[in-house]
Amino acid sequence: MTLQSVRAEIAKACQAAVRAPESVTLVAVSKSQPISAIEAALQEGQRVFGENKVQEAETKFPALRKKYPDIELHCIGYLQTNKVKMAVGIFDVIETVDRTSLAEALAIEMKRQHRFLPCFVQVNTGEEPQKGGIAPRDLPALLYVCRDAGLRIEGLMCIPPVDEDADTHFSLLAKLADEVGLAKLSMGMSADFMTAIRYGTTHVRVGSAIFGERNF
Numbered sequence: 716m717t718l719q720s721v722r723a724e725i726a727k728a729c730q731a732a733v734r735a736p737e738s739v740t741l742v743a744v745s746k747s748q749p750i751s752a753i754e755a756a757l758q759e760g761q762r763v764f765g766e767n768k769v770q771e772a773e774t775k776f777p778a779l780r781k782k783y784p785d786i787e788l789h790c791i792g793y794l795q796t797n798k799v800k801m802a803v804g805i806f807d808v809i810e811t812v813d814r815t816s817l818a819e820a821l822a823i824e825m826k827r828q829h830r831f832l833p834c835f836v837q838v839n840t841g842e843e844p845q846k847g848g849i850a851p852r853d854l855p856a857l858l859y860v861c862r863d864a865g866l867r868i869e870g871l872m873c874i875p876p877v878d879e880d881a882d883t884h885f886s887l888l889a890k891l892a893d894e895v896g897l898a899k900l901s902m903g904m905s906a907d908f909m910t911a912i913r914y915g916t917t918h919v920r921v922g923s924a925i926f927g928e929r930n931f
């Protein structure tokens with residue numbers, strides 16, 4: 716696929732779900748991609764990107780922003796507390812708030828830098844021990860801490876287990892967001908973004924379907 720075909724698929728899924736195509740934001744996941752691939756997407760009008768490592772984002776994006784100041788960069792990877800300062804400086808949206816210590820560190824750093832970034836809470840819908848994200852039952856308590864700290868939580872994000880049907884996880888995340896009164900959802904990747912649109916997602920995070928396979 717390419718950026719054009721991913722956009723066409725999103726439009727098709729929106730039509731099938733009787734949703735406006737603008738109700739879905741495509742986050743182009745550019746992790747491990749070279750600057751040249753990101754520039755090509757920028758030339759095709761893409762502005763929203765996702766990176767999972769603070770250091771990598773820091774080496775690639777400041778130069779691109781000089782040319783394209785309206786880039787919106789999302790942090791979609793596990794965020795270490797000692798990287799919060801750099802993360803608040805480089806990202807525009809943090810999708811991976813998943814614990815109270817991180818929420819508190821982000822709130823402090825955002826006040827310090829006067830950059831009040833919108834955030835998502837990552838939910839570990841599959842309760843996988845090796846994966847980031849808060850367990851569904853602990854979500855209300857984490858949201859309380861976030862609000863108390865003054866963090867702008869706008870939605871929920873999840874990465875379903877690779878070996879399971881994504882439907883269950885998308886439907887659970889949508890239900891949780893509804894229960895806690897959050898309007899945005901970040902779910903769906905290359906293999907299942909069409910499904911996520913059916914479950915009402917507002918953000919899809921698509922990498923390999925746009926840029927091709929990654930060489931790790």
Ligand SMILES: *Cc1c(COP(=O)(O)O)cnc(C)c1O
Pocket residue numbers: 744746767791792874904905906920921922923924
């Ligand atoms: C890599 C990654 C994606 C994109 O995955 P693809 O399968 O390449 O579309 C989406 N979300 C997160 C959190 C990722 O780390």
